[in-house]
Amino acid sequence: MFQKILSLSLSLFLVLFLLNIAYAKSDIHIESQINNTLENENIVGLSWSTISNGHIEVGSAGYANISTFEPMTPAQKMHVGSVTKSVLAMGVLHLIFEERLTLDTNVESLLSELNFDNAWSDRSPIKVKNLLDHTSGLDNIRMWQLLSTKPLPNTPLEEAFESSQHNLLKIRTEPGTQYSYSNMGYTLLAMVIEAVTNERYEYFLDVNLLTPLEMHDSSFAFISQRGQFADPLLAMGYYENNVAQSAVPSYLRPAGQFTTTAPDMAKFMMFVLGDGKVNGEGFVRPEHMNMLTEPLGTEAHIAGLNIGHGLAFAKRDRHNVLGMCHPGTTFGFRAYICLFPDENKGFFYATNTDNETTDYEKFNKLFINRLSLTPAKITEPMGKGVELSRLQGIYLPSPNNMAEFEFIDMLFNFIWLEQSNDHLLIKSLQNADRQLLQINESLFRDVHRTQASHVVYSNEESRVFISDGLKTFQKASGITLVLYWVSLIFGLIGLIYILLIGVIRIFKRDKDGLRRIKWVFINLALFSLPIYLYANQSFLKFGDITAASICLAFLSGLLPITLLFSLWISLRGKLQSKLIKLDIASFMMSIQFCLVLAAWGQIPIIFWQ
Structure with a gap:
């Protein structure tokens, strides 16, 4: 009997010993992987914790502070x-x-001191659950809220929503209908906490x-x-x-x-x-x-x-x-x-x-x-869906993440859908193509995912959307986008021409030619000043009113005026000269782009509101 107990104890000890060795090797392996990743990806330090069926592991690697060679520890804050x-x-x-x-508490009523602009307030006021799940329709953030040296650790939260900023709390989509990530929304949640707890x-x-x-x-x-x-x-x-x-x-x-x-x-x-x-x-x-x-x-x-x-x-x-x-x-x-x-x-x-x-x-x-997680079951196609050719076309962010950059996102962050045999391709200027497999009439799965990753749907106005649950795009006219790109290209050509020809005429001492373009040339040349000022100030002041931001706002607001004045001077002269015609063409190309920017609220360029 004693020998059996001894034998069983030795066997149990051996099993535990081998498990400890395997566990130690596993720890060494993950630490080695993390250290290699830190080095390859230029990361200073990392701390982590994992949980598996109640068992907790913590670890760290790298440095907490390079200047003092302080190693990172699991307890590092x-x-x-x-x-x-x-x-x-x-x-x-x-x-x-x-x-x-x-979850259904009316935030607009609770925080009535704020200037909410909700076109759907009668039927869809902002509720607590909309702030939690980012479906409030609020903008994400403004530059002055993110990059500013003005706030203090105890600055009242309501100062993030100045009453003078009338469009700051404008609701862009009906609350509850669409996801759109919002830092403003979670700041409002903190204000809700303060309102009910004092x-x-x-x-x-x-x-x-x-x-x-x-x-x-x-x-x-x-x-x-x-x-x-x-x-x-x-x-x-x-x-x-x-x-x-x-x-x-x-x-x-x-x-x-x-x-x-x-x-x-x-x-x-x-x-x-x-x-x-x-x-x-x-x-x-x-x-x-x-x-x-x-x-x-x-x-x-x-x-x-x-x-x-x-x-x-x-x-x-x-x-x-x-x-x-x-x-x-x-x-x-x-x-x-x-x-x-x-x-x-x-x-x-x-x-x-x-x-x-x-x-x-x-x-x-x-x-x-x-963590040795079990792979998810892959969702397979479940039958014939919508004709893919009907989905082809240009799609614009709806909405984009930050309202003040809506025009830029329209130009550069659009996507277009193409049919490729029995697949759908998502193409963009920013990322590699994504191939979607059709699951059913409305659902699609990215080939690198296990579940349906995208859905195509129409609203009451028969507008077509495609969404991955976190980003949504609306089908738009490709002609409209092309026209905006033509405007951008011609505008840049006009402005570059003015800069280059101005430099040439200065060196050639062409006084008559320089007279026609000198004011807009000076305006463009002076943009080097805010560039210099921005380069020599902290990026944390980007949203503040500084010499750099005032200079940028003034010069960008002045640009349409100097263009129009230069155009007027040129039109007063004799139009037989090819150079005069080129000058006039460059002014008109630049003016049309300035008008487009002004219509989108991009001129003057202001980041403090």
Whole structure:
């Protein structure tokens, strides 16, 4: 009997020993992969946590601060950008659990001091759920709200919505019908919290959300690496080429101001994967936990697409698995959280480098492989659908992400659909072609996805749309777009001609020729001044009223005037000369483009409103 027990014990010890060796090798393997990725992608440091059936792992790699050679640790505090929204959303859902709010609370009435411009307010006022799932129809952000040195850590939230900005809260699509990411929307959510609690939203969430979740090293309060609000545990942020960037306050801080650690985010993931209870007591309603990633009520969802954004996360189909995820970007930091409820797994990571050329998707794939997630079942075609030739054509962003750049997005971020045998191709100027397989009459699947990824639908006005649940495009006239491009090309040709011929006439001392173009030539040459001023000021002042921005606004507003004046001078002279005719043609080409820009509100160029 003793020998059997001894033999069984030795066998069990051997199994555990081998498992520990395998586990250690696995840890070494993932650390090696992360370190290689950091080096290859020029990332300074990274901290992460994973959860698998209640088992938590945390880790780190690289540096928290290059200048002091401080190594990154799992307990390092990191800024997480828009991952903040998923955490803040749980605080709002807790207020709903406490019956101090509802998903259908009318935000326009609650925040009546703001100048909402909602053409659908009678039938579709903005509700709390519209802010949570980004279906409010609000614009995303304005440059002055993002890049400004004016806001302080305690600046009242209402200053992000100045009453003088009459079109700031203009609703661009009927609330509830269409997804359009909005940082303004989550700032309004924080104002809703303050309106119903009579407390600063940071304090309320720290006490009533983070404390119950035992996230003691996290906070919604402003924390920086230097100055009055310095925290020695906060990693330094970096851009390309290891350019350091300290944290700065923001007008829209509720949308991206949250400091946390990898272990704390593991606790948050545990809660989200649970049933909405904390220590056995209700905290968020179970039905709302089931809606965290469900895109309910949008036109794309009604048309059959089950990919989109819910009350706190977006459903993401990548690397053959389906997750509920949210990315985050802020000054010098990037972060990502992704959960897989069916398997009770998830991962979070934060990096103290915001590098535009880095392929952060490599980290997502690495952690997905680490968790050994089960591949999603691929959705196959289910029958004959709509004739693909009917869908071919040009599609414009509807709406685009930022209203002040609508004209630019129309010119450069449109897509066009082409039929390729029995497939549909999405083409664009910005990205590689995407091949879509037809699932049924309205649904399509990207060949690199497992689920239906796009839906085509029509509204009451018979306008045709294509949506991936997060971006929507409306079919438009190709002729109109071509005319805008012709206007752009001719306008640029005219302005370049004026600049070049002006330089030539100066060197040739052609006084008569220079007389015709000198005012517009001087106007164009002076644009070098705001370029110089912008290059020598902090990018954080881009949305402020500075010498650079005033100069740019003045010169751009003056340009149509100097063009018209130069045209008038030229028309007064003898028109037999070919040079005079060329001058007149260049003025007219430039003027027509200025008129188009003015019609779209692009002249004068102003970023502080």
